[in-house]
Amino acid sequence: MPADTEAPQPTANPDPTVQTDRAAVNFTPSADAASFQFYPDNPESPLARYRFAAKGPSQYFDPCQESANMSMKCLERNNYERDLCREYFDAYRECKKQWLSARRKDNSQWT
Template sequence: ADTTHSKRNSEYFDPCQEAADRSWKCLRRNGGDRLLCTDYFDAYKECKKRWMEERKEAKRKAGGSWFS
């Protein structure tokens, strides 16, 4: 279930924190072996990329540029 849209408390809320936490748990569980946690890292990076694009688009729509 995608919870990123239902939990938007503020502009600074990171909807990817859960994915980051899962990455850290995987590392701890596997003795720091990053190769075993690649899927978790990829999920986090994809989440972060999508979130940053959404924020950028929201700012653009709101006219948030100093140069406009």
């Protein structure tokens, strides 16, 4: 690689509401157990709504992509032992449940 050519930098997270630093995620924002969040994504953010509405009809959009990435990294670290990554899979499922629930509750904001 020539000296004047730099390696491509990873793209910054397009959604500023997604916290990618694990230490900075507030999993318990209040004492109410219903407010606990076990994943870094915010599937109800305005950016997620915009990106869902702007995608093409045959395109796939995953507002829980950060959770999916964490699951895959866990599998790679643990030689694809699914039992060791169960928490990551559960976090992804919870994120998807929140997203689908929000879409069902008010579908007009997602179209």
